[in-house]
Amino acid sequence: MTTPLTDTVLVLGGTGTTGSRVVAGLRAAGVPARAAGRRTEPPFDWTDPGTWDAVLDGVGRMYLLLPDDVDLPAGFLERAAAAGVHRVVLHSDRAVDLMDVTRLQEAERAVRASGLGWTVIRPDWFAQNFETFFRDAVLEGELALPVGDARQGFVDAQDIADVAVRALTTDDHVGEVLELTGPQALSFAEAADVVGAAAGRTVRFDGTPEAYRAAMGAAGLPLEVVEELVTRFGAVAAAGDTTPTGTVERVLGRPARSLARYAQEAAARGVWA
Template identity: 70%
Template sequence: MTTTAHPPVLVLGGTGTIGHRVVAQLLDRGLPARAASRHTDPPLNWADPTTWDAALDGAERIYLLLPDDVDLPDGFLDRARAAGVRRVVLHSDRAVDLMNVTRLQGAERAVRASGLEWTIIRPDWFAQNFETFFRDGIVGGRLCMPVGEAKQGFVDGDDIAAVAVKALTTDAHLGEVLEITGPTALSFREATALIADAIGRPVEFDGTPQAYREQMLAVGLPEEAVEGLIQSFAPVAEAGDTHPTGVVEAVLGRPARPFADYVAAAAARGVWQ
């Protein structure tokens, strides 16, 4: 059953890779939506509870994507419910348990216990990471990630946003955890090779911890931080190949976007020039 939400959907994290797509897709459907962050009007600062009420005012549904390294503050969901929010879609991560991401594990527990209608989405690696976090490596001709040759479920940001919008605007996935992948699994080496073909120049991939360590130290990341990252990625390498879940296809009734299609479009936009 499709429901119509005249009050605006509040998109927390609404200026980021996925959040701004959620806003755009809601608006394209004629549904009011507004992003909230420290830089919006009104602002929302997770560390300042005095900013929460103004940001929540008038919203019945929220898309909740926490900034990196920010825990969901105690009391926020209670405040949201008191303000009239009745549904939350939490953006978590497919590796939340594999990598022991405690802040997202805590957020998932809080959402389940909130008394609100809820859906949790757990996307795999964003395809768009190759034009943000991994862009410098691609442009420099050498991408290092300490995940070995394990295949990953790279998924397009528009597909993630579309699943989130479906969860926000229909009752079809209440109380579900949706693990979102692309249509096929690829190793970082295979993904990098597709990008190299599209841009017409070689891009080396090295999946060893030592190569990642050397590259991160060379750009000035503290040694302690680098070792922590290597340790956190180790379970990804150890887990081996992922398997596509088919969630995009099941939720949206259409194929998920192949990584090669994303690469062709991104190369045409010149993101790796």
């Protein structure tokens, strides 16, 4: 069953890696989409309830992506429902329980209890992390992350966005938690080789806590923050290899994009030039 596409869809986080792709996908499908963030017009600020009503006005559905280290504010979902929102797709994380990401666990509980039609999307590691968080490491040829040699399900942000668009514009996935991976599980060392080959660079990976502590210490991250991250990433290492879920393929009816394809396209865009 298809939801009427006359509703305006609010995309919170609509200028970021995934949100911008959600906005583009909705508009390409002829669906009215409103990107919202601090620099949009009207502006939206999670910490300022005075900015909420203007972006919620006339909205029927909502893609909800919280910034890092921001909790879902009490009363926001109630305000959205009062404004006419009836569907919410929450962008969470596949490691939400494994890494004990409290703010996202609480957001998932709130969405389920909201009375709105809901879908939770839980992506694995973004392929695009290699052009954002890990870009400097790629350029320097040294990437450290304390996850050992456990294989991960690197997923392309375009696939995440396409799944989100499907969840926002159909009734097919209401009440579902969609765990998204790419088509193949790769260790970070293998992923670094894939990215390095596309970028024409050698990228060495070190999955030990010691190397991560040294890298983060050199970057000026406080010791207590580093140790918390070592503990959380350690849970990923201890969990072992990921098994690709096939959810992207099931939802979209096409193959998921591989990390190699992403890396080749990113290199062609000059990401690591």
